[in-house]
Amino acid sequence: MSVVSSVTVTVPATTANLGPGFDCIGAALKLYNHFKFTRVEEGGLSIAVTGEEAQRVQTDESNLLYQAFLRFYQHIEQTPPGVKIEIQLGVPLARGLGSSATAIVGGLVAANQLEGAPMSQSQVMELAIAMEGHPDNVVPALLGGCRLAASGGAGWEICDVPWHQDIIPVVAIPDFELSTSEARRVLPTQVTRADAIFNTAHLGLLLRGLEIGKPEWIKTALQDKLHQPYRKALIPGYDAVNLAAVTAGAYGMVISGAGPTLLALTDELHSEAVAAAMSTAWEQEGIIANVRSLSLDIQGAKS
């Protein structure tokens, strides 16, 4: 491939953890950010952002998308070109839907395309994981689908997790932010053996439950002892929304990524009722949420 002057990269939102899979499993959703990069021969940086939360995105060198772009050039040991970046935001910021992963993946993929793809997809992935610090958002954002990542001796093993077509994700996105760093600060640095065993068993059950679409297994499997018990205090109305979702027919409900978005898994028959119940429950707590059913994105980042 040859060097090009402009590229547009589309990157999906992701929902990480899925209950017991803390820091190792995530799924790409059909909700997107679009990033256009145009080489500027005179040098410099300009960033323009459109979309609902446009004014919340940094437009200077600290912009995460640009930081990922720079990281690519550092990695290939070349001087970065001047660039004009146009961001069209579709993924809400700091809500637990992988907005930072879209920026990291978007910046790396765009730079790689501009330079004629000197890096392989798996090299881009390794760099994205190193930047984000955990794989569960950047891997599905790059590759699409539901993915489990495990660090091996030399690198990462990525496993494609089959997702039964009857399972519908419903996301309830509240009108407040929760940064991942804040949501990680409340977690203990050590866990008990009992909690480790609990999550190991539940993640195993979840993988098989997702594959065959068995409601009882998914219901049990969505429980977690490693992060949700500590984080739910950061999300007002968590218990009420959980009860409403399950009463309306959800298999279960979890925190999407680091929150505050809540994710219910259900079937087609119940998805509308589950969405309405989650919205109403949060409204009763004084929180307005954008609640919607989203299907899985299977393509990942595309340019």
Ligand SMILES: Nc1ncnc2c1ncn2[C@@H]1O[C@H](COP(=O)(O)OP(=O)(O)OP(=O)(O)O)[C@@H](O)[C@H]1O
């Ligand atoms: N499109 C973007 N362009 C530039 N920076 C972005 C963009 N999207 C997100 N960011 C940066 O990432 C921050 C949000 O990252 P954070 O990890 O806290 O949340 P998240 O990635 O949305 O949620 P989670 O990691 O729980 O799924 C924003 O405050 C902003 O600094």
Ligand SMILES: N[C@@H](CCO)C(=O)O
């Ligand atoms: N696994 C990460 C996802 C959010 O980036 C966490 O829960 O902190």
